[in-house]
Amino acid sequence: MKLLLLEWSAYTQRDVNEILGKNHVQFKSVSYCFKDKNKDDFFLHRFEKYLSHDQYDAVFTVNYFPLVAIACQNKGIPYISWSYDNPLNVPEIEKTLGLECNYVFLFDKIQVKQYRDKGFNNVHHLPLAVNTKRLKRISLSSYDWKKYKGDISFVGKLYPSAFLDLLNPLNEYMTGYLKAFVDAQFKVYGYYFLDELLTEPLMNKLNSQYEQQLGKGKFHISKEQFSYAAASFLTRQERVLLLGILSKYYQVNLYSREEHPALSKVNYRGSAKYLEEMPKIFMASKINLNITLKILQTGIPLR
16 A cells, blocks of 8 residues: 655654554655645645656545645545544535545544534544554653653643634624523533534624624634634633642643733643653653543543
8 A cells, every 4th residue: 555645744743654654554745834725726736746646545644634635536546634633623624525535534423423414424433543652662761750740730722712802793692692602611511512502593693793893705704613712712711720720739730832810820831842742741740631622522632
């Protein structure tokens, strides 16, 4: 088997390459940085040309890219994508998701079911994996123990969100209505019901108010985009709340680029490198927190 890999600095790329090599799977790699995931004529032309230079059994990427799907469809080559993002942060994804070339693997069963209910039978469930051999090779020096040891650690961003900005143009009734939804969701674990409340009539009213306040054609938001903004806002609240409470009683180390005024007792350690530092933090901490994005219901994230 021979694969063509499109690389984009994904966290898991090095592990994917290592495991493919150890399993004697032939592959070539190309890299590209998309400015627009849905429109890039230069990439589409070059990638299709690259596919013509050699014979590949399939193209593989970490996460899903619509333009790769279009190129593979045009060339009649299977496209395999395995995503560690939930939800998939791809605008208008459904325009290309159903292409015959696609084999899309997601780690959250709920998200898979949502796509399958819409007729996308080429979307499958596949849990995320780790390179256990690489992790077993990691050992802690006395310097590492001193640097990373702690009672409780959390590696992850606090999740900035545009949710409150999205409420600003709305009238008082709509703002209160949506805030009530979000407040209710904050109190519920294991079930993300906001998607069910964001009905088509409600989204139409929402976008109608944006049009009235911002001008016709100036701004339009999809249900998926609004839901993600709300989930990010909820996740931020939850992370700040939990870290704040725990820091009153225990030593809490936060590995994140952002600080928060409500977390004055938390030890800020800055960002952590995924491959080199994060495993050592996990090994040297008594407890590692996994405060997941609120919209994630069944999947176990890479952390």
